[in-house]
Each structure stands twice: as C-alpha cells, then as structure tokens.
Amino acid sequence: MSVNSNRHRKSTNQNKENNEPPKKKQIGGVVRAIRLLDLLVTEGPLRFAEVEERSGLPKATLHRMLNDLIDERFVLFDKRALSYNAGYRILEMANRVWTRSDIRMLARDQLLALSALTGETVQIAVHADTHVVVIDHVESTQSVRLSISVGNKSPVYCSGTGKVMLAWCDAQQQKNIISRISFARYTPNTVTSLPELHKDLALISKRGYALDLEENFLGTNGIAAPIVDHGGQAIAGISITAPTFRVGVDELVQWKEPLIAAAAEVSRRLAPRAGGSMDSSIN
Numbered sequence: 001m002s003v004n005s006n007r008h009r010k011s012t013n014q015n016k017e018n019n020e021p022p023k024k025k026q027i028g029g030v031v032r033a034i035r036l037l038d039l040l041v042t043e044g045p046l047r048f049a050e051v052e053e054r055s056g057l058p059k060a061t062l063h064r065m066l067n068d069l070i071d072e073r074f075v076l077f078d079k080r081a082l083s084y085n086a087g088y089r090i091l092e093m094a095n096r097v098w099t100r101s102d103i104r105m106l107a108r109d110q111l112l113a114l115s116a117l118t119g120e121t122v123q124i125a126v127h128a129d130t131h132v133v134v135i136d137h138v139e140s141t142q143s144v145r146l147s148i149s150v151g152n153k154s155p156v157y158c159s160g161t162g163k164v165m166l167a168w169c170d171a172q173q174q175k176n177i178i179s180r181i182s183f184a185r186y187t188p189n190t191v192t193s194l195p196e197l198h199k200d201l202a203l204i205s206k207r208g209y210a211l212d213l214e215e216n217f218l219g220t221n222g223i224a225a226p227i228v229d230h231g232g233q234a235i236a237g238i239s240i241t242a243p244t245f246r247v248g249v250d251e252l253v254q255w256k257e258p259l260i261a262a263a264a265e266v267s268r269r270l271a272p273r274a275g276g277s278m279d280s281s282i283n
Contacts, residue, residue: 032061122138122241127236161236164226168234228267240255
C-alpha cells in the first residue's frame with residue numbers, strides 16, 4: 001500500500017471523528033444528589049411523586065438517593081404529610097459559611113452596642129424551616145445569664161426571633177411554614193395552637209417587635225426585631241435575652257427603639273432600600 005493511500009485513510013478517519021456529534025456527558029451521582037437537594041431547598045416540602053416528576057430521576061434511583069440523604073440528615077421526611085424537605089445537615093454546613101458571611105460582619109457592631117446598652121445577651125438568628133438558628137451572639141457579662149452558642153435552634157412559634165421572622169414573611173410562605181409546625185409545650189406560656197399564634201403574629205406586625213415571655217425557657221424573657229431585605233421580608237432577627245428576675249416586660253419594652261433601630265441599620269447595610277422608614281442605628 002502506498003504512503004499516499006495511508007495518509008488518505010488517516011485523513012478520512014480524522015474527518016469522521018471530527019464530524020461525529022460530541023458524546024453526552026454522564027451526570028454523576030454527586031451532581032444528581034446536589035440537584036435533588038437544590039430542588040428540595042427551593043421548592044420543598046414535596047411528596048415523592050412531585051420530586052420524581054421535577055427531578056426526572058428514575059423511581060428506584062430517587063428512592064435510594066432520598067433514603068441515603070435522610071440517613072445523612074440532608075433530607076427530612078415528614079411521616080404525617082408524606083413529604084420530603086431539606087434537612088438540618090445542610091443548615092449545619094451553612095452555619096460554617098455564615099461565620100464568614102456579610103450579615104454577621106455587618107451586624108456585629110450593632111450586637112455589641114445593644115449588649116453595652118442593656119448589659120444583657122444579644123443574638124442574631126436566621127430562619128431554618130420551622131426553627132431559627134443563632135449565627136452570632138454577644139453574651140451578657142452578668143454572672144447569671146442565658147448561655148447561647150452559635151448553631152442553637154429554637155422553634156419559630158415560641159422564640160422572639162422566630163416570631164418576628166414569621167410575622168415579616170409573605171402570606172404564602174408564612175402559611176407553608178406554619179403548616180409544618182408540630183406544636184409542643186415547653187413552658188406554661190408556650191403558644192400551642194394556630195389561633196393563638198395568628199393572634200400573636202398580628203400583634204407583632206402591628207407594633208414592630210416580638211416578645212418571648214418565658215415561652216421557650218422558664219425564667220427567660222426576650223424581645224426581638226426583624227432584619228429585612230429590600231422587599232420588606234425578614235431574613236434574620238436580632239433579640240435581647242435576659243433572666244426574668246432581672247428584666248421584666250416593662251424593661252424589655254424600653255429597649256424596643258434601640259433594638260428596632262439596630263435591626264433597621266443592618267437591613268440598610270444589606271440592602272439600601274430595606275428598612276428605610278425605621279429609625280437610625282445606635283450611636
């Protein structure tokens with residue numbers, strides 16, 4: 001065979017290879033799991049059929065993947081509603097990111113100012129499904145105080161930050177969150193019914209702050225105000241917490257103006273249009 005013939009064959013084969021459509025990239029299990037989690041975070045809670053339809057995953061693969069994610073606490077399964085939602089493991093990992101996030105950095109001086117003003121523990125928390133999670137705090141220097149750690153969780157319906165975030169979210173989101181609440185009585189003052197909660201939220205929306213009067217822990221009172229985005233929806237809450245023997249309702253309410261002002265200042269820093277009608281920050 002001649003050299004020219006060999007060259008012609010090689011050239012022909014190369015042209016065929018170049019003209020072949022690119023092979024479709026195989027999607028690995030990790031990518032599919034990430035996309036599944038993203039679906040649940042964005043649209044959850046969802047029933048199995050809804051997850052199957054929206055994810056496009058085969059039923060057997062989806063079932064196995066959901067079970068694995070439940071075992072690792074990335075997904076929560078609600079046995080009553082037969083629905084799947086994002087789990088607390090995501091939040092725990094996100095909390096590590098929050099340690100370097102803008103909201104903590106932008107709110108830090110306001111927490112310090114509130115703590116110096118009141119002498120009590122001040123914290124900032126974010127929403128996590130039917131709970132709120134502390135992402136930063138300044139502890140009181142008093143010998144008797146509530147000990148709080150980053151990552152502490154409290155139910156939205158019996159904590160100051162939880163209630164202000166519920167009160168400052170849109171009606172549909174509020175309805176979705178409340179529908180997933182499993183009420184439990186932590187103290188004699190805990191709200192344990194929907195009518196009570198709706199009444200409380202209406203009052204909170206009207207006055208601009210929430211009170212926690214021994215609803216989550218006996219012997220502890222708190223007051224909270226919302227940090228909002230440019231649309232006026234709560235993205236976090238700031239609260240002041242103190243023991244009841246030292247701080248009663250009257251003392252708590254006296255702190256409402258500097259607390260609301262601090263929350264408004266953080267809102268403005270996060271989004272210039274947020275909280276424009278609220279008072280200025282603590283000096």
